[in-house]
Amino acid sequence: MNHSLITTEILVILLGLGVLLADLWIRPESRPALGWLAASLLGCILALSLGALTPHDGSAFGGMYVLDGLARYFKGFFLLAGILVILMTVEFRHRLPVGLSEFFALTLFALAGMLFAASANDFILMFVSLELITVTFFVLNSFQRARLPSLEAGVKYLILGGVASAFMIFGIALIFGSANTTNFSLVAAQQAQLAANPVFLTGLMLVLVGLGFKIAAFPFHLWAPDVYQGSPAPATAFLSVGSKAAGFVLLLRVLFGAVPQITSQWQVLLMVTAAITILYGSLCALPQRNFKRLLGYSSIANAGYLLLGVAAESRTGSSAVLYYLGGYFFTVLAIFTVLCSLSSTIDNDEISALNGLGRRSPFLAAALSIGLVSLAGIPPMVGFFGKFQLLAAVLEAARLAPAFYVLLGVAVVGVVLSLYYYFNVIRAMYWGDAPAGVSLIEVSAPARIALLVCLAGVLYLGIAPGGLLRLADGAVAGLKFSPAHAPSVVTAAH
Amino acid sequence: MGTQLSQYFPVLMLFGVAAGFAFGTLAFSVIAGKVGRRTRTKDIPYECGMLPEGPGSARMSVKFFLVALLFVLFDIEVVFMYPWAVNYRDMLKTNAPLALGGMVSFLGILFVGYVYALKKRAFDWRS
Numbered sequence: 330m331n332h333s334l335i336t337t338e339i340l341v342i343l344l345g346l347g348v349l350l351a352d353l354w355i356r357p358e359s360r361p362a363l364g365w366l367a368a369s370l371l372g373c374i375l376a377l378s379l380g381a382l383t384p385h386d387g388s389a390f391g392g393m394y395v396l397d398g399l400a401r402y403f404k405g406f407f408l409l410a411g412i413l414v415i416l417m418t419v420e421f422r423h424r425l426p427v428g429l430s431e432f433f434a435l436t437l438f439a440l441a442g443m444l445f446a447a448s449a450n451d452f453i454l455m456f457v458s459l460e461l462i463t464v465t466f467f468v469l470n471s472f473q474r475a476r477l478p479s480l481e482a483g484v485k486y487l488i489l490g491g492v493a494s495a496f497m498i499f500g501i502a503l504i505f506g507s508a509n510t511t512n513f514s515l516v517a518a519q520q521a522q523l524a525a526n527p528v529f530l531t532g533l534m535l536v537l538v539g540l541g542f543k544i545a546a547f548p549f550h551l552w553a554p555d556v557y558q559g560s561p562a563p564a565t566a567f568l569s570v571g572s573k574a575a576g577f578v579l580l581l582r583v584l585f586g587a588v589p590q591i592t593s594q595w596q597v598l599l600m601v602t603a604a605i606t607i608l609y610g611s612l613c614a615l616p617q618r619n620f621k622r623l624l625g626y627s628s629i630a631n632a633g634y635l636l637l638g639v640a641a642e643s644r645t646g647s648s649a650v651l652y653y654l655g656g657y658f659f660t661v662l663a664i665f666t667v668l669c670s671l672s673s674t675i676d677n678d679e680i681s682a683l684n685g686l687g688r689r690s691p692f693l694a695a696a697l698s699i700g701l702v703s704l705a706g707i708p709p710m711v712g713f714f715g716k717f718q719l720l721a722a723v724l725e726a727a728r729l730a731p732a733f734y735v736l737l738g739v740a741v742v743g744v745v746l747s748l749y750y751y752f753n754v755i756r757a758m759y760w761g762d763a764p765a766g767v768s769l770i771e772v773s774a775p776a777r778i779a780l781l782v783c784l785a786g787v788l789y790l791g792i793a794p795g796g797l798l799r800l801a802d803g804a805v806a807g808l809k810f811s812p813a814h815a816p817s818v819v820t821a822a823h
Numbered sequence: 824m825g826t827q828l829s830q831y832f833p834v835l836m837l838f839g840v841a842a843g844f845a846f847g848t849l850a851f852s853v854i855a856g857k858v859g860r861r862t863r864t865k866d867i868p869y870e871c872g873m874l875p876e877g878p879g880s881a882r883m884s885v886k887f888f889l890v891a892l893l894f895v896l897f898d899i900e901v902v903f904m905y906p907w908a909v910n911y912r913d914m915l916k917t918n919a920p921l922a923l924g925g926m927v928s929f930l931g932i933l934f935v936g937y938v939y940a941l942k943k944r945a946f947d948w949r950s
Contacts, residue, residue, distance in 0.1 A: 332921070346935045353942040507827070528827060 334389045334396045337378040337404060338444045341411075344370055345437030352430030360429045364419040365775065367433050368412045371440075375408040392512050393451040402651060402804035403447035403578045406658060410571050411440040413662045416779045418563040420669040424473065425561065432472060436567060439465040446575040450586070452501045452511040452536070455579055459497070459543065462572055463490045469564040470556055482559030489552040493542035500535025503528050513587035517809070520590050533588060540583070543576030546636060547606040550629045554613075557625030562672060565621060566665035569628045574654050577635060581647055584639065585808035592642060593811035599640035600732065604739040606633030611746040621678045623750060624664070627704060630743055631657060637740060638719045641733070642810055644802070646722035651801035652794070653719055656703070656711030659786030664700040666783060667693050670776045680754055685763020690770040694758045696780050701751040703787050706744050711791040716744065718798070889945050900933050 348367050355363065374382075388395045414436055422429055442461030449455040467490065471483020501511065507529040508516050516523065523529040541549040557565050584592040592599075610630025617623040638650035668678070670693055675682045687694040703710030720740060727733035772780075790797055859865075868875055907926055914922035940946065 342932075346932065349939055350935060353939065526827075 331387045331389045334383055334387055334448075335394065335445075336382045337374060337408075338441050340374050340377075340382075341371070341408075341437055341441045341444060344374070345434045345441065348430055348437065349434040352434075361419045361422060363430055364415050364433050367437065368415040368419075371408060371412045371415065371437075375405065375412070378404060378408065388450065390454075392514060393454045394445075394448050395450040396448055397807050398804040399578065399581070399807060400448040402800060403574060404444055406574060406655065407440055407443040407447065407571055410567065410574075410658060410662070411436060413666070413779050413783070414563050414567045414571075416775050417566060417662070417666050417669045420666070420773060420776045420779075421561060421563050421672050423673045426475075428472065432469070432563070435465050435469050436563075439469070439567065439571065443571050443575045447578050449579060449582065450513045452504060452513075455583075456494075456498060456501060459539070459575070459579070460494060462575055463494065463543075466490075466564065466568060466572065469567070470560040472561050472564065476559075478559035479561065480559075482556040485552050486556050489542065493539045493549065496535045496542075497539025500532040500537075500539065503532030503535065507532065513582060516587045517589070520588050523588075524591050524594070530591070533583075533591065536583065537580075540576050540580050541602075544573050544580065544632045544635070545629050546602055546632050547609050547629070550606065550609070550632070553629055554622050554625035557628065558619055558622040558678070562621070562665050562668045565624070566662055569624070569665075570658050570661050573628070573632065574658070577639075577650060577654060580639060581650070581805070581808060585642075585647065585810060589809040589811045596640060596642055596730070597732075599636060599642075600736055603633050603636035603640050604736055606630070606636060607739055607743040608633075611743040611750075614750045615746065617750065618680055619678055620668070620680050620683065620754065623680070623754070624661075627747070627750075630747065631704075633743065634716060634719055634740065637723050637736065640736070641722040641726040643722060643726060644805055644808070644810060645725055646719070647805040647808055647810075648798065648801040649715070649718035649722045651804055652798055653715035655797050655801070656715040656787070656790055659783045659790065660700050660703040660710070660712055663696055663780060663783035663787060664704075666776055666779050667697045667700070670772050670780075671770065674770050680757050681761070683754065683757045684761030685758070685767070686770075687759040688763060689767060690772065692772060692777075692780075693770060696784055697758065698755050699784055699787060701754055703791070705747050705751040709788070709791045711787050711794070714791050714794045716740075886948060893940060893945060896936070897933070900930075903929065 344367060348363060351363060352360065383396060386395075386397050415433055418425070418429070418432055418436065425432060439462050442458045442465065445454065445458035446462065449458055463486075467483060467487050470486050471480050473479035504516070505511050507526050508519060508523055510516060538549060542552075545553040557569070560568065607630055610626050610628070610633055614623055614626035614630065617626060635650050635653055638646040638653065640646070641649075671683075671686075683697075686697070699710065703712035706712045706716040708714075720737060723733050723737050723740070727737065904926070907922075911922060
């Protein structure tokens with residue numbers, strides 16, 4: 330037993346409780362300062378967690394909780410996301426008339442859930458950490474309670490999230506009923522018998538439904554556009570970066586930690602899901618007029634690209650997923666930081682509201698353009714190299730199963746479609762006519778810092794991807810991939 | 824795996840009996856019952872009681888919901904503490920710090936919630 334492993338999580342929870350209590354005694358006008366304090370303390374936790382806090386890998390709580398390369402990679406990812414989202418919230422405060430400190434505290438609690446999710450090695454811990462994330466997001470999404478779209482987002486997320494949780498817990502019950510354990514390692518030890526057990530397979534499928542909801546994969550994506558459009562921008566950003574990454578780390582752990590043999594039989598299912606998710610997200614994004622709704626569909630399409638790496642079922646594929654998430658992180662946070670900076674001057678999220686942004690604030694327009702170009706996958710941005718890695722993994726898998734060539738074609742079609750809808754936004758910024766009588770837009774210092782960090786990440790990781798790639802490759806070393814793809818699966822895919 | 828699934832056969836039977844009872848009763852009342860005459864008096868909510876007065880949905884103070892919510896919250900705390908208290912002696916033998924530390928941290932987090940509710944004046948009936 331080694332309980333000191335969860336020090337990072339404990340510190341984040343204590344920070345969240347501290348913020349909640351501090352709010353009761355400070356003056357309302359010093360609440361933004363509380364956000365800066367929380368962000369800088371989170372920075373200290375991040376710096377400590379990289380080394381001094383938890384120097385050794387290991388497992389705790391009877392194997393429920395593991396700290397390994399994969400967990401460390403995602404913990405760094407989530408902590409950095411938490412810092413940037415809190416800075417973003419400070420920037421967004423004009424649209425949050427009440428409860429700014431509560432917004433910080435809830436962000437920190439969701440972050441604690443994500444940190445636990447990164448280390449979950451047990452279906453029960455997986456469920457509890459996902460619930461901590463989901464329940465917190467019920468509140469975060471409906472935070473602007475005087476705005477109807479925000480309430481709509483909260484209610485939709487509540488209902489669909491509740492249904493997804495019900496599926497997942499029912500699946501876990503079936504898994505426990507057939508395997509007599511909920512631990513990933515113990516399930517992996519007896520998967521040869523479990524692969525023939527229909528009760529276990531049903532349970533596993535229901536768990537995948539719950540995870541599919543978190544990552545917004547087809548056909549569990551229906552909530553994404555409405556929730557992305559209605560939620561406050563920092564909540565949307567955290568949802569699209571943190572919650573999605575938590576879904577993917579758990580997907581990797583379940584598929585390649587608990588049941589690698591069964592996963593290799595389900596390759597076709599993963600391929601079909603990835604293809605439909607990419608096509609659905611890209612095609613539905615084409616006619617969108619609302620920028621945040623567009624980002625919702627773009628997030629669905631990106632879940633599809635990430636599923637390509639999962640479907641490849643190889644070390645290359647999984648490390649590409651980790652690398653792509655790292656790049657996606659900086660890109661999406663850059664875009665949402667721009668949206669938060671605009672929130673005090675522009676009062677809606679339509680693409681037409683961005684008309685003439687190139688003249689009103691060249692810096693914000695350039696930052697948004699770099700983010701969108703990276704999402705579209707154009708070199709030298711990180712988005713290009715991430716897609717390149719994923720497609721390389723697909724090509725590698727295609728040598729064993731030619732059906733992957735079809736998947737490659739679908740992905741290329743998705744990328745071409747995405748060029749249209751991302752460049753539509755850039756066109757509005759530089760070639761659209763600004764409404765008469767508008768002024769320049771000021772960018773505050775913290776937003777400038779957050780943006781510069783994100784842009785540096787987008788450009789640096791795109792030009793020099795080696796470091797992160799090695800990190801990602803080391804992180805997935807613990808996952809198990811079934812060596813031979815069964816030939817019958819290959820023929821069935823044709 | 825047939826044996827494992829066959830264990831659930833009684834559950835399936837229960838489903839069948841439940842569905843049969845519900846639909847059977849409905850069908851029986853349609854077949855055996857008569858369509859009665861409807862009058863205005865028969866259609867009021869309480870056919871042989873007080874005459875209904877005023878709107879059906881009276882507005883209630885939001886305080887009621889707040890208090891109900893807080894009650895549920897702190898009631899659950901006690902629900903958690905019962906099994907913990909019953910098993911505490913056994914847990915002391917295996918892992919004493921975890922047994923006590925777990926409950927103390929749980930109560931600590933709840934106490935933060937209590938202070939928060941108090942300072943936000945959730946218990947103040949008049950504000």
